Amino acid sequence: MxxxxxxxxxxxxxxxxxxxxxxxxxxxxxxxxxxxxxxxxxxxxxxxxxxxxxxxxxxxxxxxxxxxxxxxxxxxxxxxxxxxxxxxxxxxxxxxxxxxxxxxxxxxxxxxxxxxGLLGQRGPKPESETWQPSGRVGALSSTEGRIGTSIMPGVFAQVGMEYGHKYGGTSFELFAKISEKNHSHSTLNPLAAYQKRFTLEEIMNDVMIAYPNTRPMCSGNxxxxxxxxxxxxxxxxxxxxxxxxxxxxISASVLTSDPYVDGCQILPDVNTLTRNAAAQAYEQAGIGPEDLDLVELHDCFATAELVHYDNLMLCEEGGAVDFFESGAPWRDGAKPVNVSGGLQSKGHPIAATGIANIHEIVMHLRGEAGDRQIEGARVGLAHVIGLGSACGVHILEKVA
Amino acid sequence: MSEAQEKQTTETSKKIPFVDYLILDDPPYLQAQECTSCDARYFDRRNACASCFEDQFRPVAIDREGIVTSFSIVQMGPIPYVSAVVDCGGTSVKCTIMNVEPSPEHVNLGMEVKLMTYSMGQDSEGTEAIAFGFEPI
Missing domain, CATH: 3.40.47.10 (Thiolase/Chalcone synthase)
Structure with missing residues (x-):
């Protein structure tokens, strides 16, 4: 049964x-x-x-x-x-x-x-006297840097830049503002790894990791x-x-992997599987994005948060920049996103993240989120994505 | 050494490509494996097509020019470099952009680029490895 x-x-x-x-x-x-x-x-x-x-x-x-x-x-x-x-x-x-x-x-x-340190980085192969092809493309040595990058900050930087190429409106400053929001939110979360507020200038002038992501725009190990x-x-x-x-x-619990689309084996496609997971979750729950009181989404990098506004259908397709600039995802906005501080400030202990983001929603729906409580929250969505790729979306509701 | 590389070594007198899918012809080009059933294109050794599950492929030459659809300037090592995705006539290619200053003032989305090759040096037997990148047109 x-x-x-x-x-x-x-x-x-x-x-x-x-x-x-x-x-x-x-x-x-x-x-x-x-x-x-x-x-x-x-x-x-x-x-x-x-x-x-x-x-x-x-x-x-x-x-x-x-x-x-x-x-x-x-x-x-x-x-x-x-x-x-x-x-x-x-x-x-x-x-x-x-x-x-x-x-x-x-x-x-x-x-x-x-x-x-940085994940996804592979050390150089031991030096050989002669060129030795290896792997699925017969590479003579590590492809990192030689054929673009596979390191996370660079990959997710390109995910955000790709969105900008497709729809326009993105800039270094825009991505930095997303980070400013999450760091601001984190000041209210006593469980966050970093609770420091950053000004936009501080974020933009910090160490560049992979343009357009500076250090505070990356999730913290x-x-x-x-x-x-x-x-x-x-x-x-x-x-x-x-x-x-x-x-x-738990009104919806969904896990997807990345379906084949053109180019997905060149730059990982973190969009389609997220959109699929969101669509399945909304259907399971019988609610739509307009019903959500708060969202915790996978902002492993500031550039990633932008595309997931769109993938989770918090805005019209192509409308993520306008959505952010409307102020909606700030904690006092129409659709608060990452009021925990997100991965950029709460931190990202990888395997804990996919439960911790649901925990954040639970706290708000119970009315136990303390200083950062979103008043009257009854419905929330938590999203994670692992590169490779796997996406989890959970929709939670307060019923009692 | 793969069959393709071995063939190229003998034909081009001790020059081998950095990856199997770089063909050291004149001019050099990138070669994809195209699914004969659904036309999906891949650059790696395949077991089957990820799109339609069939297992027959034909080699196709990729356009040598394209436009940058995404990039990042990776600054984690001693030398910053530009990682990019280039749309070459409908096929996405992952690459490093060469011969450009790695700064946001010099790299743009939509920028037109073309394939280039360069030497990675010789091994102890005198075999020269040739790598590819893309550079602004």
């Missing part, structure tokens, strides 16, 4: 930032135990565990976590799906509950990245974990009124 409606009854994220005194399992344990406490249930009731971690994908972090917080013998799914790893772990828990395999699922995303408890409708109704009052409905 499957469950039609899935509820989040417990949710937690650790502070994002540097945790030199904690290892990956410590962080995962902290978020998991707090999420269980938040839900008011025991680990013994959890029937499935989805655990996301990218940097130690082969290490069985799920079982390592169980060794520290409780070995109950339940199935563990260790998942790795680039920056969508956390959302994938949650999808596993949601699917298991939906399929009727269990009434209670737990999802955890955890990463330690502080000081990891840091440590962190997030965890969530999901239950079936039947289970939710069996719980205390206090739990029921704080429960948040």
């Amino acid at each position: 499957g469950a039609d409606t899935i509820w989040i009854i417990g949710s937690n994220m650790t502070r994002f930032g540097k945790h030199p005194d904690k290892d990956v399992v410590d962080l995962a344990a902290e978020a998991s135990r707090e999420a269980l406490k938040d839900a008011g249930i025991s680990l013994s009731e959890v029937g499935v565990l989805g655990v996301g971690n990218l940097m130690n994908a082969g290490a069985g972090i799920g079982q390592q976590l169980q060794k520290q917080i409780g070995q109950t013998g339940i199935p563990v799914f260790n998942v790795s799906n680039a920056c969508a790893t956390g959302a994938t772990a949650l999808r596993v828990a949601v699917m298991a509950v939906k399929a009727g395999e269990t009434d209670v699922g737990m999802a955890v995303g955890v990463e330690k990245l502080a000081g990891a 840091c440590d962190g974990a997030a965890a969530m408890i999901v239950v079936s409708d039947e289970k939710m109704k069996s719980m205390s009124l206090e739990v029921q009052k704080r429960a948040v409905k």
Whole structure:
């Protein structure tokens, strides 16, 4: 017997930032135990565990976590799906509950990245005496720099620039203003890795990483974990009124990969799979973008945030620049985006991100977001994208 | 060494291309593998077509000129460079833009560029590697 409606009854994220005194399992344990406490249930009731971690994908972090917080013998799914790893772990828990395999699922995303430097960079191959072709294009050495770039800041810079070529209206200053917004939002989020407000001039005059993205326009590598408890409708109704009052409905849970389009193997297409995921999510939830009270989207770089306004259909096709310039995505605007501070200031511990952005929505829908509360928020959307690519979109609603 | 590169080595007296899809003809050009069923184009070794799942391909020469549809100036290493996507007659090509100052004042979306090649130097056996880039027209 499957469950039609899935509820989040417990949710937690650790502070994002540097945790030199904690290892990956410590962080995962902290978020998991707090999420269980938040839900008011025991680990013994959890029937499935989805655990996301990218940097130690082969290490069985799920079982390592169980060794520290409780070995109950339940199935563990260790998942790795680039920056969508956390959302994938949650999808596993949601699917298991939906399929009727269990009434209670737990999802955890955890990463330690502080000081990891730029991702996607490959070191030079060992020097050989003679040219040796290798790989799928028979390259004689690393293609990085020789044939453009595959490093994240450069790839996502090109994603934003491509949007500018297609629709016009973009500029270095525009992208920097998006970053100014998110850093401003972060000052209200005590769990953010960076809570510093930057002026537009400071952002534009900071170290250039990959034009048009300067350092504050890039997501910060840091440590962190997030965890969530999901239950079936039947289970939710069996719980205390206090739990029921704080429960948040998952109205849509969608994961997509990138379908083939012309040129997608040259510059990764982060647009089509996001648009597809959004369309499926709106249909599942039976609501439209106009109904959203807030959005957490994957601003791994300032250039990426712009294209996702369009991909998530927060504006007309081609209208992302006008949407931003209208002031809509500021926290006091018509469609607040990344009121957590986004990845640029909240930080981006990769596998934790896809659960942490949902946690942010949960906090607002419960009315527990403190100083940064979006008043009266009842519907929110969380989006992540991992290059390669994978996209997760979740729509949450406050029903009770 | 791939078959294509081996053939080119003998034909051009110890010159080999940086990647299989750079053909060191006169003039040099980039060669895509085009799906015979749906015309999707690829530059890497294929198992099948990602668009229609068929597995037959034909080599096609890519236009040597195009326009920049996206770029970034990558400044993370000691030498800044321009990474770009160039639309060569409908086929997207990933490349580095050469012979241009890597600054936003000198690189533009829509800029017209053409294919160029340059030497990467010789190995211990005297074989010269030739790489490609695009440069402003």
